[in-house]
Amino acid sequence: MKSLLKVGLVVLALSIVSCGKIGQKTEVKEKFHDSEWSYEGETSPEHWAELEKNSDCLGNRQSPINILDINAIEDDDKESIIDIHYSPVTILKKVRNNGHSVQFDFDKGDSIVYNKINYNLVQIHFHEPSEHTINGVRYPIEIHLVHQSKEKYYTVLSVFGVEGEKSEAIEEMESFLPLKKGQEREINKEFDLSRIFPENKTYYSYGGSLTTPPCSETVQWVIFKDPIVISLEEVLKLKDNMPLENYRNEQPINDRIVYLHKL
Numbered sequence: 222m223k224s225l226l227k228v229g230l231v232v233l234a235l236s237i238v239s240c241g242k243i244g245q246k247t248e249v250k251e252k253f254h255d256s257e258w259s260y261e262g263e264t265s266p267e268h269w270a271e272l273e274k275n276s277d278c279l280g281n282r283q284s285p286i287n288i289l290d291i292n293a294i295e296d297d298d299k300e301s302i303i304d305i306h307y308s309p310v311t312i313l314k315k316v317r318n319n320g321h322s323v324q325f326d327f328d329k330g331d332s333i334v335y336n337k338i339n340y341n342l343v344q345i346h347f348h349e350p351s352e353h354t355i356n357g358v359r360y361p362i363e364i365h366l367v368h369q370s371k372e373k374y375y376t377v378l379s380v381f382g383v384e385g386e387k388s389e390a391i392e393e394m395e396s397f398l399p400l401k402k403g404q405e406r407e408i409n410k411e412f413d414l415s416r417i418f419p420e421n422k423t424y425y426s427y428g429g430s431l432t433t434p435p436c437s438e439t440v441q442w443v444i445f446k447d448p449i450v451i452s453l454e455e456v457l458k459l460k461d462n463m464p465l466e467n468y469r470n471e472q473p474i475n476d477r478i479v480y481l482h483k484l
């Protein structure tokens with residue numbers, strides 16, 4: 222019994238030493254604060270409302286949705302057009318694998334004005350395949366650019382990715398990967414995120430929710446109609462750093478209207 226305990230202590234000591242070494246070499250920090258929800262089994266999206274008792278996950282303004290072009294109402298009110306103010310010197314602070322997605326955190330600098338309210342970019346993360354669908358079509362990648370107002374309301378810009386030529390912006394972000402679940406890496410470098418948008422910025426908009434618990438119904442969604450092109454290798458690298466199929470399924474649209482803003 223004693224010798225077993227000794228072996229155990231030696232193994233523990235060795236693992237602490239080796240963790241320390243890995244940490245120094247790659248500047249990767251370990252964090253373990255993930256909540257219970259996931260994308261599979263007993264903690265999959267169908268169970269989120271039971272897992273998070275005070276969430277909005279059973280609400281009637283949930284996201285994502287399937288957008289049908291035929292039902293989208295064209296909005297030509299110039300005042301409501303989104304204004305994107307992204308700077309090439311905004312600091313990309315760090316990247317983390319939070320167990321649900323790969324998330325890049327940004328310092329203050331990039332912002333948008335939407336319906337006369339200012340929202341600051343906080344973080345961007347990825348879903349593979351996409352959460353929103355357009356006319357039933359699911360894209361290989363959906364990028365969520367999460368912006369928050371002073372009053373803690375969200376506007377999330379959504380960019381789809383299709384496979385083709387490689388994207389420089391995605392390539393640069395992926396240079397900070399791989400990360401295992403719970404790991405993060407400090408970056409603190411200037412990053413020009415304006416490269417992530419499609420050339421034509423025609424977009425759909427609707428009122429919805431966060432697509433992860435607590436599914437708060439405080440999100441204005443802005444979904445670019447045109448996808449950007451990223452390479453298959455880039456898709457696969459993102460996929461390797463996230464849970465398999467990290468998307469929530471389609472939610473009922475109920476009485477909501479989807480607008481189309483042609484630009």
Ligand SMILES: [Zn+2]
Binds near residue numbers: 346347348365432
């Ligand atoms: Zn998301």
